[in-house]
Amino acid sequence: MRAAFGAVVCLGLAACASVEVAPAPASKDAAGSVAYGLVKSLTTEVGPRLAGTKAEAAARDWAVRTLKGLKFSRVTVEPFAFDAWERGAASARIVGPGQAQELAVVALGRSVSTPARGITAPVAFVASFDDLLAAPPNAYAGKIVFINDRMVRAKDGAGYGPAVRKRGKGAVEAAKRGALAVVIRSVGTDHDRLPHTGQMRYEKGVRKIPAAAVSAPDADQIERLHDMGLTVRLHLTLRARDVPKAPSGNVVADIVGREKPEEIVLLGAHLDSWDLGTGAIDDAAGVGIVVAAALRAAGSDLAPKRTIRVVLFGAEEVGVVGGEAFAKAHAGEAKSYAAAMEADFGTGAVWHFRTKVAENDLAFFDAIGRALAPLGIERGANDSTGGADVEPLAKLGVPIVSLGQDGTHYFDLHHTANDTFDKIDPVALEQCVEAYARAVRMIANR
Amino acid sequence: MRAAFGAVVCLGLAACASVEVAPAPASKDAAGSVAYGLVKSLTTEVGPRLAGTKAEAAARDWAVRTLKGLKFSRVTVEPFAFDAWERGAASARIVGPGQAQELAVVALGRSVSTPARGITAPVAFVASFDDLLAAPPNAYAGKIVFINDRMVRAKDGAGYGPAVRKRGKGAVEAAKRGALAVVIRSVGTDHDRLPHTGQMRYEKGVRKIPAAAVSAPDADQIERLHDMGLTVRLHLTLRARDVPKAPSGNVVADIVGREKPEEIVLLGAHLDSWDLGTGAIDDAAGVGIVVAAALRAAGSDLAPKRTIRVVLFGAEEVGVVGGEAFAKAHAGEAKSYAAAMEADFGTGAVWHFRTKVAENDLAFFDAIGRALAPLGIERGANDSTGGADVEPLAKLGVPIVSLGQDGTHYFDLHHTANDTFDKIDPVALEQCVEAYARAVRMIANR
Numbered sequence: 001m002r003a004a005f006g007a008v009v010c011l012g013l014a015a016c017a018s019v020e021v022a023p024a025p026a027s028k029d030a031a032g033s034v035a036y037g038l039v040k041s042l043t044t045e046v047g048p049r050l051a052g053t054k055a056e057a058a059a060r061d062w063a064v065r066t067l068k069g070l071k072f073s074r075v076t077v078e079p080f081a082f083d084a085w086e087r088g089a090a091s092a093r094i095v096g097p098g099q100a101q102e103l104a105v106v107a108l109g110r111s112v113s114t115p116a117r118g119i120t121a122p123v124a125f126v127a128s129f130d131d132l133l134a135a136p137p138n139a140y141a142g143k144i145v146f147i148n149d150r151m152v153r154a155k156d157g158a159g160y161g162p163a164v165r166k167r168g169k170g171a172v173e174a175a176k177r178g179a180l181a182v183v184i185r186s187v188g189t190d191h192d193r194l195p196h197t198g199q200m201r202y203e204k205g206v207r208k209i210p211a212a213a214v215s216a217p218d219a220d221q222i223e224r225l226h227d228m229g230l231t232v233r234l235h236l237t238l239r240a241r242d243v244p245k246a247p248s249g250n251v252v253a254d255i256v257g258r259e260k261p262e263e264i265v266l267l268g269a270h271l272d273s274w275d276l277g278t279g280a281i282d283d284a285a286g287v288g289i290v291v292a293a294a295l296r297a298a299g300s301d302l303a304p305k306r307t308i309r310v311v312l313f314g315a316e317e318v319g320v321v322g323g324e325a326f327a328k329a330h331a332g333e334a335k336s337y338a339a340a341m342e343a344d345f346g347t348g349a350v351w352h353f354r355t356k357v358a359e360n361d362l363a364f365f366d367a368i369g370r371a372l373a374p375l376g377i378e379r380g381a382n383d384s385t386g387g388a389d390v391e392p393l394a395k396l397g398v399p400i401v402s403l404g405q406d407g408t409h410y411f412d413l414h415h416t417a418n419d420t421f422d423k424i425d426p427v428a429l430e431q432c433v434e435a436y437a438r439a440v441r442m443i444a445n446r
Numbered sequence: 447m448r449a450a451f452g453a454v455v456c457l458g459l460a461a462c463a464s465v466e467v468a469p470a471p472a473s474k475d476a477a478g479s480v481a482y483g484l485v486k487s488l489t490t491e492v493g494p495r496l497a498g499t500k501a502e503a504a505a506r507d508w509a510v511r512t513l514k515g516l517k518f519s520r521v522t523v524e525p526f527a528f529d530a531w532e533r534g535a536a537s538a539r540i541v542g543p544g545q546a547q548e549l550a551v552v553a554l555g556r557s558v559s560t561p562a563r564g565i566t567a568p569v570a571f572v573a574s575f576d577d578l579l580a581a582p583p584n585a586y587a588g589k590i591v592f593i594n595d596r597m598v599r600a601k602d603g604a605g606y607g608p609a610v611r612k613r614g615k616g617a618v619e620a621a622k623r624g625a626l627a628v629v630i631r632s633v634g635t636d637h638d639r640l641p642h643t644g645q646m647r648y649e650k651g652v653r654k655i656p657a658a659a660v661s662a663p664d665a666d667q668i669e670r671l672h673d674m675g676l677t678v679r680l681h682l683t684l685r686a687r688d689v690p691k692a693p694s695g696n697v698v699a700d701i702v703g704r705e706k707p708e709e710i711v712l713l714g715a716h717l718d719s720w721d722l723g724t725g726a727i728d729d730a731a732g733v734g735i736v737v738a739a740a741l742r743a744a745g746s747d748l749a750p751k752r753t754i755r756v757v758l759f760g761a762e763e764v765g766v767v768g769g770e771a772f773a774k775a776h777a778g779e780a781k782s783y784a785a786a787m788e789a790d791f792g793t794g795a796v797w798h799f800r801t802k803v804a805e806n807d808l809a810f811f812d813a814i815g816r817a818l819a820p821l822g823i824e825r826g827a828n829d830s831t832g833g834a835d836v837e838p839l840a841k842l843g844v845p846i847v848s849l850g851q852d853g854t855h856y857f858d859l860h861h862t863a864n865d866t867f868d869k870i871d872p873v874a875l876e877q878c879v880e881a882y883a884r885a886v887r888m889i890a891n892r
Contacts, residue, residue, distance in 0.1 A: 044670045047540075047547040055545045094493075099501045101493040101724070104863060192638055193723070193863040217866040221724070224490045224867075277639070278547070278667070417550060417639040420663040421670075 034295065035288035035433045036426045038066065042287060043278040043421045050275040051315035052084025052246030059271045063251040063287075063312050070295060071302055072253035072310065080325040082315055084246035085110050087197075087275055088239025090212060092183065094221070095120060096233040104193040104215040105183070106276065107238045108167060108200040109318060111211040114181065118237035119144065119210070121180050125226040129166040132173050141178030144234050145170070146185075146222055153189045156352065157345065157407035163187045164198070171211040172203045181210040181236055185219035190412035193217055197274050197415045199318055210238045248272070248314035250322045255298045257306040257444065264307045264333075265443045266398075267294050267436065268323075268342040268389045270316035277419030281410065285424060285432075286343035287312055293436030297444055304444035306338055313389045316344070317415075320388045327392030334396040339443050342387040343436065345405040346413075349428040350435040352404030354380035356394060364446065365401070371438050372403075375431060380404070401443070403435050480741065481734035481879045482872045484512065488733060489724040489867040496721040497761035498530025498692030505717045509697040509733075509758050516741060517748055518699035518756065526771040528761055530692030531556050533643075533721055534685025536658060538629065540667070541566060542679040550639040550661040551629070552722065553684045554613060554646040555764060557657040560627065564683035565590065565656070567626050571672040575612040578619050587624030590680050591616070592631075592668055599635040602798070603791065603853035609633045610644070617657040618649045627656040627682055631665035636858035639663055643720050644861045645764055656684045694718070694760035696768045701744045703753040703890065710753045710779075711889045712844075713740050713882065714769075714788040714835045716762035723865030727856065731870060731878075732789035733758055739882030743890055750890035752784055759835045762790070763861075766834045773838030780842040785889045788833040789882065791851040792859075795874040796881040798850030800826035802840060810892065811847070817884050818849075821877060826850070847889070849881050 042062060049059040060077055067075045092105035124143035126132045132147060147166040152159035166184050174182040186196035195215045202208045214222070225232050251271065257263065269286030273279020294308045313322035339357070353372050355365045362382060369379035384402040386394040394400045406428070413419045488508060495505040506523055513521045538551035570589035572578045578593060593612045598605035612630050620628040632642035641661045648654045660668070671678050697717065703709065715732030719725020740754045759768035785803075799818050801811045808828060815825035830848040832840040840846045852874070859865045 040670070044667060044674075045544050047545055047667075049545075058545050098491050099493050099495075099504050191866075191868045193640060193866065194638065217864070217868050220868055221490060221493075221866070224486070228490075418663070420639065420667070422637045422663050422666055 035292035035429050036424065038288040038291055039280060039284045039424050040421055042284045043280045047278045048275045049271065049273050049279060050086065051248055051272040051318045051321070052082065052243055053086065056248060056272050056314060060249055060251055060314070063271055067251065067253040067291070067310065070291065073256055075251070075253040077249045077251055078326065078329060079247060079249040080321065081245045081247055082321045084243040084318065086241050086243055088113065088241065089237070091237045092212065092214060093235045094232055095235045097230050101221065103218040104195050105212050106195040106197045107240050108211040108213055109197055110200050110202070111171070111238055111240055112208045113240050114210045114236055114238045118235050119181050120233065120235045123222065123232040123234050124179070125222070129170065132170065135177050137176065138178040140174060143179055144181045144183060144236060145174035145179040146183050148185050148219060148223055150185065151187055151189055151411060153408060153411070155406055155408050156404060157410060159189070160187070160411060167198050167213070168201055171200055171209050172206050175207045175209045179209055183234065183236065184213050186213045186215055188216065188411050188414060188416065191216050192418060194416040194418050197276055210236065212236060212238060248322060250314055250326050251312040253310045255294060255302050255304060255308040258303045259305040261307050262336055264309045264337050265440050266309045266311060266337055266340040266390070266393070267440060268311045268313055268340065269344060270313040270322065270389055272315055272317055274317055274415050276415070276417040278421060279419055280421045280424055281346035281413055281419050282415065283344045285347045285429060288429065289343040289432045289436055292433045293440055296433060296437035297440035306444045308440060308444050316389055323389035323392050327396060331396055334393065334398055337393065337398040338446070339399045339401050340386065340390040340393045341401045341403065341436065341439065342390045343432065344387050344389065345407055346410040347423070347425045347429050348406030348408065348410060349431045350375065350377050350403045351406050352380050353377050354384040354402040354404065355382050356384040356386070356400040357382060358399070361399065368439050368442050371442060372435055375435050377435060401439055403439065405432060481738035481875050482870065484734040484737055485726060485730045485870050486867055488730045489726045493724045494721045495717065495719050495725060496532065497694055497718040497764045497767070498528065498689055499532065502694060502718050502760060506695055506697055506760070509717060513697065513699040513737070513756065516737065519702055521697070521699040523695045523697055524772065524775060525693060525695040526767065527691045527693055528767045530689040530764065532687050532689055534559070534687065535683070536685070537683045538658065538660060539681045540678055541681045543676050547667065549664040550641050551658050552641040552643045553686050554657040554659055555643055556646050556648070557617070557684060557686055558654045559686050560656045560682055560684045564681050565626050566679065566681045569668065569678040569680050570625070571668070575616065578616065581623050583622065584624040586620060589625055590627045590629055590682060591620040591625040592629050594631050594665060594669060596631065597633055597635055597857060599854060599857070601852055601854050602850060603856060605635070606633070606857060613644050613659070614647050617646055617655050618652050621653045621655045625655060629680065629682065630659050632659045632661055634662065634857050634860060634862065637662050638864060640862040640864050642861040643722055656682065658682060658684060694768060696760055696772050697758040699756045701740060701748050701750060701754040703751055704749045705751040707753050708782055710755045710783050711886050712755045712757060712783055712786040712836070712839070713886060714757045714759055714786065715790060716759040716768065716835055718760050718763055720763055720861050722861070722863040724867065725865055726867045726870055727792035727859055727865050728861065729762070729790045731793045731875060734875065735789040735878045735882055738879045739886055742879060742883035743886035752890045754886060754890050762835055769835035769838050773842060777842055780839065780844055783839065783844040784892070785845045785847050786832065786836040786839045787847045787849065787882065787885065788836045789878065790833050790835065791853055792856040793869070793871045793875050794852030794854065794856060795877045796821065796823050796849045797852050798826050799823050800830040800848040800850065801828050802830040802832070802846040803828060804845065807845065814885050814888050817888060818881055821881050823881060847885055849885065851878060
């Protein structure tokens, strides 16, 4: 079958061909298939789209063409620049004891390079990030610090916060203790030889040391050798480069309201992805969900009462640069937003509905909760802080609606080379589109 | 708990320490834990062990020390040499249309290198190996042939034979039709960005072209672009080198029979592995199974009626070189073998029992079948050809016993970087040890 909106989508590579839409497996609904078709198109034709690169620019071009083709109006790019980073080759090898063994390794985003010849040093095995924090200055002088925290699998992704601290701050804390480099067990829940990248940070006044992640099986290998009482020696080589003032931008598109066009329901997702995979679950899925949900919520005449705005953010992975830029540029109109939502948690079905709205609006949002309940969605608390890209809007007082997706398997793939189109579950994706559409429709037509 | 035999095992790296054995999950049986401990030790301390390399030699040293420590007698290495191959760097990139996209790629074993600058050429999309065979001479002149066969998942691994033809013969058949190189969809059943390597062959008189495999998601990407009517251009670089007259060997160890020491029950597995992972399922699992089963079958006094012989073959992956060498060296004693068995199908539970024995021996082997039935094992036909390493013995008339393991998930990992110790299922491994031990015990004490 072809989707209702499929025929008008101009793709990036095939000149204005139809979106080729897979049959909607558990639903005949067209918009769900639009979502699946969009994820397919973005991940296949643009592929990886690291923030600040030509590939991210190609994704913006794709988005502009696609959204215009889907009859959004006021499709614009709001450009910004930021200091970007590009990955080079990475390699890591156990060089002793025993036989040399290659490890599956990636640089963390923003990491400096090693010297060209690499770094060879004994590993200081650190069981957890908390152990690292507890170590005295110079505890790891001349060593490569290895941090072995495991991430806990959870439906709501609650294991991510504790586990990701070592990624963000591991290099700084290891450098303060004399380390030459830091290598972490990937922040993830899988057992594949596919390491997870993600942004790390340096601190002013602290020596910048290279930072990398190995896959879980490689971390296991280091752990087993350590448990045998052996000191592992690693050879680590990372090449990377900083790209100052790289271009990025947010793509903004509206379905203009017929009664209160100045009041806006915002639906966000991010266009950029990490560079290892094609960013299917992170966040082409979100792009598909919010675009399809906006269309479905607007109805077949595309004339909701209020304006429905889709924002496809740039440079989210590298520090929510697009989200901050958007909030700054639109701070003056913060009061115009009836609600902001985002989709950035893959392809799992929505199971949870939280808000952060005024107390006197709760009755209305509780009614949305009742409309979502038949989809298997629980009403949560009125304490949401929004996702990454809408959090800056939340801080400006914009009402927030959060649809929590099932993230049980999200961190198996997150930020790895395995984040590709084949991982998209079209049935769950369709449920997401319907959930977002129901919420948006009610807010837009309130 | 520690295993009964654990305390005497000398490991490669920790000087004669105990095998650290995980608690046997569904069994208190020591030998099962010996198997798990052996898989752990071999994969951790030796790691990848490509045939003909120092790592394979280290595996032989490990095997000799380990088998002596486990009180096998007559532990010997039977050396041989063969023309080996070592992998170098591999990269593949979609260079058009649209954005460049890196592919997950590996060289197939034995492949020649590309020129140092790589090969850049349009892809000839070939849906199946049969389509390749049907194409006329010069059909693919100047192209990189991409062969897209999918492997069918099956409990008995039946999908492998049809799917692996493209790996073995794809380069020859593509070269005959003018191709510059061949790239195949990996022979496997997973959807990970981890390509499957494996041996390929050249033919005298046919131009040698580079041969590589991409992961299933990368093959999907090429297929989607092709289905959009686009011609994909690939850039492929492979570095590899031939290593003439490389050393390898089979490790042979006996538990000498007390009544008929000259009659032998042979249990085989292979020591070498592909180089991408640590060869846990292929074939450290088999090594663990046959060693532990031999000990268990021999009983606590290690005195079976007949001799139980473990053979850990070298250079299996690269053309069953060790299996052929053993059969040649031992051809004169072929009549001494009461039976030969091998374990080379990962860590799945045994579900099937086949034989190739004399008709007048069937009643006895059917009794073994009845002893295996309580483990959930079905009696199959008397038509086995043996596994790769014992097939040369089968051709000499040695009776064959085949215990078929559940291979439903085996080809998710087979020949990939993902073949690591964490993939070993200790419960299933223990069932395998028990199944092999029951069969061996009955044959050895017949």
